[in-house]
Amino acid sequence: MKIIKLDVVDSTNTYLKTLSKQSFCQDEMVVWAMKQTAGRGQQGASWQSEFYKNLTFSIYKRIENFSSQKYFSLNIVVSLAVYELLQEMKIESLSLKWPNDILVQQKKICGILIENVLNNQYITETIIGIGLNVNQVHFPNLPQVTSLKNISGNDFELEEILLKLSEKIVKKLSDFPMNFTQKDFEKYEKCLFRKGIPSVFEDDFGNRFMGIIQGVTQLGGLKVLLENDIEKVFSQKEIRLLY
Ligand code: BTN
Numbered sequence: 001m002k003i004i005k006l007d008v009v010d011s012t013n014t015y016l017k018t019l020s021k022q023s024f025c026q027d028e029m030v031v032w033a034m035k036q037t038a039g040r041g042q043q044g045a046s047w048q049s050e051f052y053k054n055l056t057f058s059i060y061k062r063i064e065n066f067s068s069q070k071y072f073s074l075n076i077v078v079s080l081a082v083y084e085l086l087q088e089m090k091i092e093s094l095s096l097k098w099p100n101d102i103l104v105q106q107k108k109i110c111g112i113l114i115e116n117v118l119n120n121q122y123i124t125e126t127i128i129g130i131g132l133n134v135n136q137v138h139f140p141n142l143p144q145v146t147s148l149k150n151i152s153g154n155d156f157e158l159e160e161i162l163l164k165l166s167e168k169i170v171k172k173l174s175d176f177p178m179n180f181t182q183k184d185f186e187k188y189e190k191c192l193f194r195k196g197i198p199s200v201f202e203d204d205f206g207n208r209f210m211g212i213i214q215g216v217t218q219l220g221g222l223k224v225l226l227e228n229d230i231e232k233v234f235s236q237k238e239i240r241l242l243y
Contacts, residue, residue: 001170003030003162010038012058013115013129020117020125025060030166032057039131041111042099043237053136054147055162058129059169066123066177068116072220073180075100075114076188078128081168082110083191085161091151095193098213098222099236103193106243107146109133128169134158144243189215193241200242201234208242 009015012031019025033056039047049056066074079100086094086102086109093105102110110132117125133139133147134156148156172179189195195213201224202208211224214231221233 001028001030001166002026003032003166006031006033008035008037009033011036011040011129012056013040013113013127014038016058016060016127017115020060020127025125027060027062028170029060030057030162031060032162040113040129041131042113047111047113047131049131049133050136052158054134055130055132055158055165057162057166058127059166061126061128061170061173063123063126063173063176068118068121068123069219070177071114071116071123072099072216072218073177073184074116074123074126074128075112075220076184077172077176077180078112078114078130078169080184080187080191081172082112082130082132082165085165085168086110089148091148094191096188096191097193097241098216099220101193104146104151106193107144109146109148109151130165132161132165134161185218192216194243202240202242204238213241 012033015031035051036056039049039056041047079096082102083094083096091104095103097103100112101108113129115127116123135149136147137149139145192213198210198212200208201211211226214223214225216222217233221235223231223233225231
């Protein structure tokens with residue numbers, strides 16, 4: 001596993017995307033930045049992180065025989081890798097917020113941005129971007145965000161976590177998608193934040209409604225039981241969980 005360590009970059013995902021377009025990417029290459037000037041989150045959001053306090057890195061991976069329809073199984077595998085590492089670090093009250101945020105005590109500790117390269121309906125390359133909050137203590141105007149230091153009181157060695165997490169992800173992806181099973185899917189559903197609990201959602205028009213998360217579909221939609229007792233499947237762009 002080759003690791004490129006950069007002081008400052010716009011975004012580690014963008015960096016790997018550019019390299020891959022020029023065919024300069026080695027399989028399983030990791031790019032780790034101390035600071036991103038244009039860190040990107042899901043749905044066009046930005047990702048902020050203090051210099052050298054947190055982990056911001058991306059992994060490049062080639063994949064064979066992976067239909068783009070099943071893209072969500074990749075989100076599941078990566079989310080579970082982060083979840084399992086935090087479990088091994090004895091972090092409690094973990095959950096996975098659909099589609100792929102990792103929460104501790106109901107606050108976001110890790111975000112994942114997966115960007116895929118498609119060739120004829122097949123995902124052939126993927127760039128997995130991870131933002132894991134480690135030693136940063138203050139998150140101005142972000143009350144629902146936390147870090148490993150905030151929940152444990154301890155400082156952590158960034159490089160140690162980077163190595164453990166990237167090795168875990170690369171290992172899980174070495175035989176992917178063949179090794180992806182119903183068990184992974186079930187584990188993801190079991191860890192789902194607010195599953196079975198009445199919750200408030202907002203649709204893309206700003207309308208609020210009540211519903212109960214039932215699980216996810218194989219295609220990555222969120223199954224919500226609505227007040228009229230009808231189960232509806234929502235895509236990521238259609239719905240936001242308020243909590
Ligand atoms: C999210 O929760 O919205 C996803 C956040 C992903 C952030 C990481 S930091 C490393 C990589 N480079 C980026 O620009 N974004 C991802």
